[in-house]
Amino acid sequence: MKQIHFERSTLNHIRLHVLPTDQFKTFAISVYIGRPLAEQTVTSTALTPFVLRRGTELRPETKQFREYLDDLYGAGFGFDIYKRGDYQIVQMRMDIINDRFVSSNESLLKKGLEFVGETLTRPAMENGHFRDKYVDSEKQTLQKRLEAVINDKVRYAAERCIEEMCSDEPYRLHALGKIEELEGLSSQSLYNDYQAWLQTAPLDIYVVGNTTLEEVEAIVKEAFKIDRSQDAVYETSKTHAVQREVKTVVERLDVNQGKLNMGLRTNVSYRDEQYPVALMYNGVLGGYAHSKLFINVREKASLAYYASSRFDGHKGILTIQSGIEMQNYEKAVDIIKQQLQAMEQGQISETEMNQTRAMISNQLRELQDSAFELISFDFNAILSGKERTVSGLIEAVNQVDAKTIAEAAKRVQLDTIYFLRDQKGE
Numbered sequence: 001m002k003q004i005h006f007e008r009s010t011l012n013h014i015r016l017h018v019l020p021t022d023q024f025k026t027f028a029i030s031v032y033i034g035r036p037l038a039e040q041t042v043t044s045t046a047l048t049p050f051v052l053r054r055g056t057e058l059r060p061e062t063k064q065f066r067e068y069l070d071d072l073y074g075a076g077f078g079f080d081i082y083k084r085g086d087y088q089i090v091q092m093r094m095d096i097i098n099d100r101f102v103s104s105n106e107s108l109l110k111k112g113l114e115f116v117g118e119t120l121t122r123p124a125m126e127n128g129h130f131r132d133k134y135v136d137s138e139k140q141t142l143q144k145r146l147e148a149v150i151n152d153k154v155r156y157a158a159e160r161c162i163e164e165m166c167s168d169e170p171y172r173l174h175a176l177g178k179i180e181e182l183e184g185l186s187s188q189s190l191y192n193d194y195q196a197w198l199q200t201a202p203l204d205i206y207v208v209g210n211t212t213l214e215e216v217e218a219i220v221k222e223a224f225k226i227d228r229s230q231d232a233v234y235e236t237s238k239t240h241a242v243q244r245e246v247k248t249v250v251e252r253l254d255v256n257q258g259k260l261n262m263g264l265r266t267n268v269s270y271r272d273e274q275y276p277v278a279l280m281y282n283g284v285l286g287g288y289a290h291s292k293l294f295i296n297v298r299e300k301a302s303l304a305y306y307a308s309s310r311f312d313g314h315k316g317i318l319t320i321q322s323g324i325e326m327q328n329y330e331k332a333v334d335i336i337k338q339q340l341q342a343m344e345q346g347q348i349s350e351t352e353m354n355q356t357r358a359m360i361s362n363q364l365r366e367l368q369d370s371a372f373e374l375i376s377f378d379f380n381a382i383l384s385g386k387e388r389t390v391s392g393l394i395e396a397v398n399q400v401d402a403k404t405i406a407e408a409a410k411r412v413q414l415d416t417i418y419f420l421r422d423q424k425g426e
Contacts, residue, residue, distance in 0.1 A: 002368065004390065006206075006378055007213040011220055013228040017378060018216045019208040019371075025101055027109045027209035028371035029094040029116055032379060034087045034202040034234060037170035042088060043177030044185055044193045049079045049090050050138035051190065055124035055131070062134075072111055073097050073104070077119075083175040084383055085269075085314035087234060092116055093372065098210055109211055110219050117223030121198070129191040139182045146179045153420060157259035158321055161418035164249045165263035171315055202232040204382055208371040236271060236385045247416045252423045257305065260332050262320040263416040264340075268408070270313040271386035276396035277408045282311035282318055283356035284348055284405065285339060290355045292339040297322060303332045314383055318412070326421050333417065340414065346406035353402060361394045 006017045035045050059065045069075050075096040082089055096112040124131050149155050159174055166172040205224070207216050268278040286293035286309030293307040305323040312318075324332045342348075367373040367390055381387040 004368070004374060004378070009213060009217060010231070011217055012224070012226065013203075013231050014220070014224060014226070015202075015204045015382070016213065016216060016220060017204060017206045017375075017382075018211065018213040019206075019374065020210070020212055021208060022210045024098075024209060024371050026095050026097050026371070027112060027207060027211065028375060029096070029112055030206040030372065030375045030379075031092040031116055031120065032202075032204040032206075032382075033090045033092075033120075033197070034383075035090075035197060036235075037083060037086050037088050037173045039173070041193065041197070042173045042175075043181035044190055045088055045090065045197060046081050046175065046177040047135075047138060047142050047182070047185060047190060048194050048197070049081065049092065050141055051130050051134050052119055052123050053077075053079065054134040054138065056118045057122040057124065058118060060124040060131075068115070072108060072115070073102050075108075075112060075115075077115070081175050083171070083173070085312075086170040086237065087314075087383070088173075088175055092120065095372075100210070109207070109209065109215070113207070113216070113219045114223045117220070117225075121224060121226055123194075125191075129186075129188040130194075132187045135185070135187045135190055139185065142176060143179055143182055146174070146176050149174070149176070153253070153255055153257075153259055154321070154323070157261050157418065157420045158319065160249075160251065160420070161261035161263050161319060161416060162317070164247060164418055165317070165416035171317070198226055199228055200232055202234050202382075203228075204379065206375045206379070208374060234383050234385070236269075236383075244415075246414050249416065249418045251418070251420050253420060255420060255422055258324045258326045258329060258422075259418075259420040260304075260320075260322045260324050260329065260336075261418045261420075262336065262414060263418070264318045264320070265413045265415050266311070266316050266318050266408070267411050267413070268313075269316045270380055270384040270388075274408060275313060276393060277400050277404050278311060278313065278316075278318075279360055279397060280353075280356055280400045281343065281405050281408055281412070282309055283360055284352050285309050285318075285343060286320060287311070288356065288359050290352065290359075292342065292352070293320065293322070293336065296339055297332065297335050301331070301335055303328050303335060307336075314380075329419055329421070337414075340409070340412070343409040343412075344406060346402045348402040348405060357398055357400075360397050364390050364394050364397075 006019050009016050054062045055065050077094045080091045094112050096108050099108040163172045268274045297307040298304045307322040309320045
């Protein structure tokens with residue numbers, strides 16, 4: 001397997017990561033800006049990239065902003081907002097063709113990095129703050145995004161389970177913030193907060209493509225002029241172990257199908273030696289269509305419309321999601337607990353092991369076909385302080401056996417059971 005090696009340097013307290021390769025016909029650019037999840041900043045941080053995408057100092061009208069992307073041979077530009085562990089992350093992405101494949105007289109990498117730098121550091125302004133019309137418009141956009149989560153009861157139940165499970169931790173907060181906080185954000189307060197964030201945030205710039213670290217350094221030096229006085233790093237904290245009775249929460253809304261979610265603490269994170277074991281644990285339990293939850297809860301017992309599990313390796317939390325008939329709540333809880341018990345007892349077939357190893361290995365290998373997936377995988381090391389390789393992780397996963405999973409399963413704690421049901425039942 002081909003080894004991936006990012007070249008790195010630091011410029012103006014900004015970390016640069018460059019992967020020189022001729023594998024792709026485009027340049028992939030990613031900028032990650034992080035912030036600790038906090039009540040007082042989560043909503044303003046989420047709103048900021050929506051406003052930034054509306055215009056810049058050089059292209060203050062949104063139409064100009066978008067037309068310029070078309071001029072760059074249809075370059076793609078966008079952003080994501082999500083949480084990793086107890087951090088809120090804003091990621092700006094740009095995909096722009098290598099100028100060797102078009103009739104461009106200028107470096108498109110330079111133009112692309114300049115555009116991202118301009119978007120991030122030189123927004124469209126009026127009277128010393130963000131444009132009012134952009135802030136007002138994007139507050140509505142963000143509100144609709146948050147309302148969409150509430151209206152999608154599968155997502156809503158998943159978020160509510162985490163909220164209840166982590167009620168005294170920053171992780172309870174949604175990465176998009178809170179609807180009730182939007183009204184209090186003004187163009188001036190948002191701009192002031194954005195300035196403070198940009199000066200102090202952990203900031204990482206990634207470039208993958210046919211370039212060099214030296215070329216990227218020269219462009220970034222001019223394109224990302226930010227007043228930063230010190231390095232900012234991600235603080236890695238230990239997984240949050242809580243010894244308590246299982247918390248059960250039943251919420252009633254106007255729903256036709258019950259949503260049964262469970263939150264478990266694995267006490268393992270990305271940086272831990274046991275991380276490959278946790279990946280296998282999640283895969284065998286509910287990560288795939290051959291997993292115990294899917295086969296036993298959905299297929300054999302016909303108790304759920306869907307049943308699966310997800311693992312957040314930066315928080316060490318595993319969540320189980322299922323959709324059930326209201327009257328099947330007790331049965332579904334029991335049979336899910338049986339699957340957790342089977343994991344502890346090492347009741348895992350060789351077929352389950354082999355299929356899970358194959359699925360995880362294939363997913364990891366497929367990372368190498370996407371520049372942005374390679375970037376995302378590498379960024380895990382920046383977040384966690386633990387550097388891993390695709391080949392090393394595949395090898396570690398393949399060495400995990402059922403006995404090791406059973407030992408890890410004994411340390412997994414069921415923390416919260418959350419059930420979203422109708423308003424009329426018992």
